[in-house]
Amino acid sequence: MHNFDMNLIKPFIKVYEFNSFTKAADFLDVSQPAISASIKRLEEYLGYQLFIRSGRNLTTTTSAQQFYQQVVGVIDVVDNAIDTKKQFIVTAPESILLQLIGLPNIQLIQSGDTEEKTFNDLRMRTIDLAIDNITQKDSNFCFELIHTEPLVLICCQNHPEIQGQISLDQYRQAGHVVMRLLRHNMHAVEFFSKTTILRERDVRVQVSSPANLMLAVQGTPYIAAMPAGLSHIAKSLNLQVLPLPFAISDIEYHMIYHKRFIKDPVHKKLRETFKDKLI
Structure with a gap:
């Protein structure tokens, strides 16, 4: 891209994933006006609108959805290449945690108090995967039934x-x-x-x-x-x-992860590790 500022991509991805300028700004530790300015510059470069604001509601355009699918994989590849983290972070309820102790390169944390916290932690990549009994669904995530118990x-x-x-x-x-x-x-x-x-x-x-x-x-x-x-x-x-x-x-436990990792080979290996242990 000639004279294109790659720094505009990550603000767009975060606004898209959070469906919020405010949450994207908080995650990237920048001001909301800075996020708005980045989105405006990106729209000017691309030549089409990405988001439509109506009061407090934010709607993504079809063009934004297509652009997201094109760029999110590239950003993830770059992030993974420079990420020095050698340990996955996974949350699960206590009864599941105790069945997973000893797995290599995995830090286990007891599940948060709310489903929304779990989803936010996954969006913000604070955690890599969650195993939990979840009652609500979110279209940004994959849910795989992995274990049941009475x-x-x-x-x-x-x-x-x-x-x-x-x-x-x-x-x-x-x-x-x-x-x-x-x-x-x-x-x-x-x-x-x-x-x-x-x-x-x-x-x-x-x-x-x-x-x-x-x-x-x-x-x-x-x-x-x-x-x-x-x-x-x-x-x-x-x-x-x-x-x-x-x-x-029975209690139904699902493995929950962001759709961006569906084809990620390292993340797929992580998921297979839990399937081998719990299914």
């Missing part, structure tokens, strides 16, 4: 009333330790249950992670539900692991 019930080995199995009446009458799913603003059992017969439970303790759930049940007459993938840890803590006394949906 919820199970845990209680002490020497529980005074529950031994080997639990009835629905015992479940209702027991004191409960619960874990709040912050993104759904409700407890795991209520979210995944297939029945509406569950009445208000006697919640005694509320925690934020499965590990704390197991520790809170230990040495008490309380019961709790947790992902089955942690059953081996529960048993090592001398806890019973039992099926729940009602129908419940």
Whole structure:
């Protein structure tokens, strides 16, 4: 491109991906007027409009969509060539993290509190991939079902009333330790249950992670539900692991990554590593 300023490409890509001048400016650590000026210069060079503003809404033109597809791959190749990072960063819930410990060149981080944080971290390349139970979709990302597991019930080995199995009446009458799913603003059992017969439970303790759930049940007459993938840890803590006394949906974990990496050979190898481990 004769006399073309390549520095105009990255602001365009970020405005396109965030669908926001403000977020693009924050990500690139520049002012919003600077982003607007870059887009205007790029539009003048290309000879067509890239974005249409209507109040607070921003719409990409068909020309912008075509231009993005042409340039995003080139920028990713350049970024990857100069990127000295040797370690992938991956987020996942605790029950999945513990199944992935020991994988080389991968830093594991527990999932964020909200789905929007996960999407933003992927957009901003703060993380390379996420594994999570996601309820909303975003057209910028790929979602691959990679693992399913049920919820199970845990209680002490020497529980005074529950031994080997639990009835629905015992479940209702027991004191409960619960874990709040912050993104759904409700407890795991209520979210995944297939029945509406569950009445208000006697919640005694509320925690934020499965590990704390197991520790809170230990040495008490309380019961709790947790992902089955942690059953081996529960048993090592001398806890019973039992099926729940009602129908419940499995937890579905998806591997989530930006569409820009669909054909990236290094990223494809990363995804295959997780498939081999979890499927």
